Structure formats: structure tokens, C-alpha cells
Amino acid sequence: MRSVTEHQQVIADLIRPRPAQRRAPGDALGLVLAADVTATLALPGFDNSAMDGFAVQAADIASASAEHPVTLPVADDIPAGRTDIRPLQPGTAVRIMTGAPLPPGATSVVPVEATDADFAAPAPPAGQRVAIRTATTEGQHIRRAGEDVAIGTTVLRTGQRLTPAALGLVAALGLAEVDVLPPPRVLVMSTGSELIAPGTPLLPGQIYESNAVMLAAAVREAGAIAVTAPTVRDEPAAFRAALDAHAGDVDLIITTGGVSAGAYEVVKDALGGQVEFTKVAMQPGMPQGAGLVAGTPIVTLPGNPVSSLVSFEVFLRGPLRAAMGLPPDRPRISATLTEDLTSPLGKRQFRRGVLAGTTVTSYGPPASHHLRWLASANCLLDIPADVDRLAAGSQLDVWDLSTG
Numbered sequence: 208m209r210s211v212t213e214h215q216q217v218i219a220d221l222i223r224p225r226p227a228q229r230r231a232p233g234d235a236l237g238l239v240l241a242a243d244v245t246a247t248l249a250l251p252g253f254d255n256s257a258m259d260g261f262a263v264q265a266a267d268i269a270s271a272s273a274e275h276p277v278t279l280p281v282a283d284d285i286p287a288g289r290t291d292i293r294p295l296q297p298g299t300a301v302r303i304m305t306g307a308p309l310p311p312g313a314t315s316v317v318p319v320e321a322t323d324a325d326f327a328a329p330a331p332p333a334g335q336r337v338a339i340r341t342a343t344t345e346g347q348h349i350r351r352a353g354e355d356v357a358i359g360t361t362v363l364r365t366g367q368r369l370t371p372a373a374l375g376l377v378a379a380l381g382l383a384e385v386d387v388l389p390p391p392r393v394l395v396m397s398t399g400s401e402l403i404a405p406g407t408p409l410l411p412g413q414i415y416e417s418n419a420v421m422l423a424a425a426v427r428e429a430g431a432i433a434v435t436a437p438t439v440r441d442e443p444a445a446f447r448a449a450l451d452a453h454a455g456d457v458d459l460i461i462t463t464g465g466v467s468a469g470a471y472e473v474v475k476d477a478l479g480g481q482v483e484f485t486k487v488a489m490q491p492g493m494p495q496g497a498g499l500v501a502g503t504p505i506v507t508l509p510g511n512p513v514s515s516l517v518s519f520e521v522f523l524r525g526p527l528r529a530a531m532g533l534p535p536d537r538p539r540i541s542a543t544l545t546e547d548l549t550s551p552l553g554k555r556q557f558r559r560g561v562l563a564g565t566t567v568t569s570y571g572p573p574a575s576h577h578l579r580w581l582a583s584a585n586c587l588l589d590i591p592a593d594v595d596r597l598a599a600g601s602q603l604d605v606w607d608l609s610t611g
């Protein structure tokens with residue numbers, strides 16, 4: 208039997224990143240940069256006012272105080288967005304709003320609160336005078352061009368994940384596109400003649416399809432794009448036809464079911480020779496397969512629901528995330544076991560568990576069809592292949608499924 212680590216390597220070698228893509232910032236949230244972002248624009252782009260108030264020469268109001276205000280004529284009005292800015296004449300004030308370009312010659316801004324002006328009033332300022340009740344220092348309430356970002360600064364680095372703030376910065380710099388690692392498109396296809404879609408009445412012997420729903424969600428949770436195909440019956444020709452319909456337009460195919468030792472193993476029957484079917488020394492999830500179909504990587508997971516999702520965690524989540532430049536592993540914690548446990552010698556066992564702080568308790572039986580327990584577990588206990596019993600109080604590795 209192949210070890211878990213060996214099969215992980217086989218799958219890691221199969222899944223390669225897609226070439227970098229140029230994307231609009233609005234379409235890049237959560238993706239990882241494939242190139243540095245360097246500013247070709249300064250931020251702020253021009254000297255502007257940090258306050259609603261009056262642009263002045265600080266020297267003109269050096270003597271201003273509450274008792275002895277300095278009164279200046281208001282020569283102009285500059286709302287944000289005005290582009291035709293005339294220089295400030297000494298001995299005058301210019302009404303100015305936050306973010307509006309500072310007139311050349313102005314050396315400070317007086318906030319409206321330190322004046323007798325009423326900005327709520329609709330009257331235009333022309334011909335008005337303003338009484339200023341406080342002096343200002345040179346440069347006060349002015350945002351200088353380039354004080355946030357100077358032209359030529361590398362503001363975001365290759366490998367950095369695009370957060371909302373990073374996307375805002377990209378847009379502020381006027382960039383219509385960024386280079387990112389695009390998420391892989393992953394086809395999820397379940398097989399089994401017993402499977403029918405939820406919402407349809409069950410006949411005796413039929414069950415509802417659950418793996419495709421679950422694995423597509425796991426693909427999305429990992430950050431990739433899930434493409435779902437209709438469930439395929441256990442007929443090799445139908446399975447091949449379904450594969451051929453999709454193989455060209457996805458980056459990875461995941462199938463479930465039809466790979467164990469029974470008869471009617473549709474995936475094995477259809478892909479023998481093309482895909483390497485193997486047994487991995489693990490529980491759950493022993494029957495596995497990996498290979499290429501028409502040049503597209505394919506990973507064939509077992510059909511038992513717990514086996515299929517644990518197999519995704521163990522073999523696929525990491526490589527998919529690595530292909531997107533994301534941290535591949537779930538957080539691993541060394542936790543203290545609260546109970547005695549046994550585990551099959553020679554197989555690495557992934558038991559479902561509940562992690563509370565740094566103590567862990569197994570949750571539900573080890574059987575691979577008990578999905579209920581996995582649905583409310585928050586971790587996997589990673590019990591090494593050469594361990595057959597663990598006493599309460601032992602330390603063991605736990606994969607924290609609640610984050611990452």
C-alpha cells in the first residue's frame with residue numbers, strides 16, 4: 208500500500224497553477240498577486256485641503272484670536288473636483304472643501320469651525336468677508352501630494368492576497384487591472400446508479416446524492432471554482448461521455464465512487480490504464496486514483512461520503528490552494544486527547560473530533576459512511592500509521608477544520 212505522504216506527492220505533482228491572469232480589481236477579491244503593484248501616480252495626487260474651511264496664507268492670520276479675529280475678503284470658492292484653480296492672492300481667503308485642490312500660494316487651511324462662516328447657508332461667498340478666530344501654522348490642514356504614496360513605490364507585493372483595502376488602493380492608483388493567480392476550475396462528478404437528486408421521491412434501494420454537493424462546497428471553500436456535472440450511472444460509456452463533455456474546459460476533475468473492489472466499479476472500468484488506481488494506507492479513504500484524461504488531471508475519490516470529504520482534505524485542498532498562492536494547510540495543532548482510542552495498525556487514521564482549546568475528543572465512530580458526525584466535527588485527529596492505541600492525556604496532531 209502507498210503511504211498518505213506518497214499519494215499526496217502524486218497529486219501535488221498533478222495540480223499546477225494556471226498562468227497569471229489580468230483582472231479588474233472588482234473581480235479579484237481574495238486572489239493572490241502574481242506581480243508587484245508599483246505606483247505610477249502619487250497619493251494624494253495633488254496638495255489638497257484636509258478640512259472644510261478657508262485656504263489662506265498663514266502669515267496673514269498670525270495675530271488672529273477669539274478676542275481679535277482677522278477678517279479677510281473671500282476671493283473664491285473651491286469645491287472638491289474643481290480643476291481650474293487660480294493662485295491665492297495674499298490678504299485674501301478662499302473657501303475650500305475637504306479634498307479640493309489647494310490654490311497655489313496658500314500655506315494653510317483654517318477649519319470652518321474657527322470662523323464666523325456658515326457653510327450650511329446656500330449663499331455664494333463672492334463679496335463676503337470671513338472673520339478668522341485662530342492662527343494656523345504653515346502647512347496646517349493640508350494633505351501634501353505623495354505623502355501617502357510616492358511615485359515609484361511598490362505598494363503591494365507578489366504573493367499578497369487581495370483584501371478589500373488592497374483593491375481600494377489598486378483603484379486609487381488608477382489601475383484598471385492587476386496580475387493574479389486565477390482560481391482553478393474544478394469539475395466534480397459523482398457516480399452511482401443508486402443516487403438521485405434531493406427533491407425527488409426515493410424508490411427502495413435509492414439514496415440521495417450528497418458527495419457532489421459536499422465536494423463542490425469544499426472546492427469553493429478552498430477558493431477554487433466548482434463546476435458540477437449531473438450524477439453519472441454505473442455505465443462506463445455514460446461516464447466516458449460525461450468526462451469527454453467537460454475535460455477540455457476545466458483544470459481538474461474530481462470523481463467520487465466506483466473505485467473500490469466490487470463489481471460495477473464504473474470509474475475503474477472506464478479509466479483503467481489511463482488512471483493509476485491504488486490503495487493508500489489510510490482510514491477512511493483507502494481506494495484512490497489519480498492520472499490524466501485528455502491532458503486534464505483527474506483524481507478519483509472513493510464514494511463513501513466521509514471517505515470522499517476526508518480524501519479531499521488530505522489530498523486535494525492543499526494543492527488547490529497552493530496553485531492559487533494560498534497557504535495550503537489547515538492550522539495544525541498539537542492537542543491533548545481526553546480519552547483512550549484505538550486505531551488500525553499500518554493505516555494513518557483521520558478520526559473526526561471536537562477540539563476545545565488544546566484538548567480534543569473523538570466524535571462518532573471511525574466508519575466511512577457516518578456523515579452526521581463529520582458535519583458537526585471541527586477537526587480531524589491525525590493518528591500515525593504505526594500507532595494502534597492512544598491513552599487519554601496523549602498528545603496528537605489535529606487539523607483544525609474551522610479556519611484556514
Ligand code: AMP
Pocket residue numbers: 397398399401402414415416417418419463464465466467469509510511512
Ligand atoms: P462506491 O465507492 O461507489 O462503491 O460507493 C461506496 C458507498 O458510498 C456506497 O454506499 C454508495 O452508495 C455511497 N456513495 C457513493 N457515491 C455517493 C454519493 N455521491 N452520494 C452519497 N453516497 C454515495
Ligand code: MG
Pocket residue numbers: 398399400464465510
Ligand atoms: Mg458506486
